[in-house]
Amino acid sequence: MKPPAVDVCFTPQEIRPVEVAVVVDVLRATSTIVQALAVAYPRVVCCNSVATARELRAPGRVLAGESACVRVPDFELGNSPAAMATAVRRGEELVLATTNGSPAVVEAARAAERVLIGSLLNLRAVLAAVPTDARVAIVCSGTNGRPALEDVYVAGRLVAALSGVPSDAARVAERVASGYGAPLEPLAASEDATHLRATGQERDIAWCARESVLEVAPEVWSIEDGAAVVGPQRSGAGGRGGLHAERPVDRLGSGQ
Numbered sequence: 001m002k003p004p005a006v007d008v009c010f011t012p013q014e015i016r017p018v019e020v021a022v023v024v025d026v027l028r029a030t031s032t033i034v035q036a037l038a039v040a041y042p043r044v045v046c047c048n049s050v051a052t053a054r055e056l057r058a059p060g061r062v063l064a065g066e067s068a069c070v071r072v073p074d075f076e077l078g079n080s081p082a083a084m085a086t087a088v089r090r091g092e093e094l095v096l097a098t099t100n101g102s103p104a105v106v107e108a109a110r111a112a113e114r115v116l117i118g119s120l121l122n123l124r125a126v127l128a129a130v131p132t133d134a135r136v137a138i139v140c141s142g143t144n145g146r147p148a149l150e151d152v153y154v155a156g157r158l159v160a161a162l163s164g165v166p167s168d169a170a171r172v173a174e175r176v177a178s179g180y181g182a183p184l185e186p187l188a189a190s191e192d193a194t195h196l197r198a199t200g201q202e203r204d205i206a207w208c209a210r211e212s213v214l215e216v217a218p219e220v221w222s223i224e225d226g227a228a229v230v231g232p233q234r235s236g237a238g239g240r241g242g243l244h245a246e247r248p249v250d251r252l253g254s255g256q
Contacts, residue, residue: 005164007137008155008173010147012104019134021112022126022158024119025141026150027192028079029101031119031208032064035081036094037232038214045095046102048226053097056227062090065097069195072097081121082207095227100148104141105230109223112137117218117230120154120183124212127161129219129233136162138173143192150193150208153177153186184209 009015024030033044045061047053050072053063064077064084071078076090079098096102108115118126118138130136138158140151156177159170166174180186187193187209196202217233 003135004167004170005135006159006162006170007135007167008152008159008169009137009139010152010169010173011142011145012100012107012139013145015107015111015137015139018112018137020114020116020130020136021108021139022116022118022130022136023101023105023108023139023141024151024154024158025098025101025104025148026119026154026208027148027187027190027196028081028204028208029096029098029105029141030117031081031121031204032079032084032096032098032101033105033117033218033230034119034122034214034216035084036064036096037216037218037230039085039087040089041092041094042231043093043221044218044230045093046105046220046228046230047095047097048103048106050097052226053095056095060092061095062093063095063097065095065102067099069099069192069199069201080201080204082203085207100141100143104139105220106223106226106228108139109220109228115220115228116233117220118154118158120157120209120211121214122212122216122218123154123157125215125217127158129217130162132163136164138170148192149176149190150187153180153183182209183211 063075066079138155156173159174
């Protein structure tokens with residue numbers, strides 16, 4: 001039996017080998033990655049742990065991220081896309097370590113031939129970057145190993161816009177998305193939104209609910225030692241109707 005062309009992984013634990021993976025962590029890691037590239041960080045190094053991020057500290061690198069939803073004390077920045085939009089860029093690489101999103105990017109990069117980063121902020125751009133003839137898995141980062149409403153909602157929006165036969169999981173996500181009239185509804189109703197409000201970070205909820213306001217389609221360039229380097233979609237990479245990109249082979253640089 002031919003496998004479905006569009007699948008959804010409700011948590012990173014469900015990732016299987018696939019041609020293209022689109023990682024989604026709406027509140028907030030993938031929104032932060034998209035926002036960081038939009039404000040001219042050339043690269044974002046996604047880490048599987050806070051410890052890995054600390055090991056990568058070097059001149060020219062800015063450490064950002066959270067633990068239990070709040071900024072890691074010795075990091076320069078947190079995991080806020082709203083703050084990222086207004087902060088002065090401090091280096092050439094943003095090193096990001098979050099509870100769910102950045103490890104999901106690393107895991108997807110180990111399984112997929114190509115990994116794109118999706119959010120509501122860049123919904124139109126990431127859809128344009130997905131090749132029309134590829135098997136696609138939308139990977140929801142979830143929260144602590146469980147599905148997250150806001151991620152499933154965006155996965156469902158992606159499924160509805162992509163051509164190809166959906167899996168049962170993709171159909172479930174699409175039905176979830178169809179139950180909401182506006183993006184802010186599922187984001188604001190989610191458990192993660194409750195944690196953001198409790199920690200005084202509710203501004204990020206509305207910020208992440210803005211749809212297709214950034215024309216950035218981040219993709220993983222390389223992966224090594226628990227970190228995945230993410231940058232803008234490379235020239236000639238296969239978007240809808242285009243050719244497939246070759247597997248990136250760059251190595252982590254010095255950060256300078």
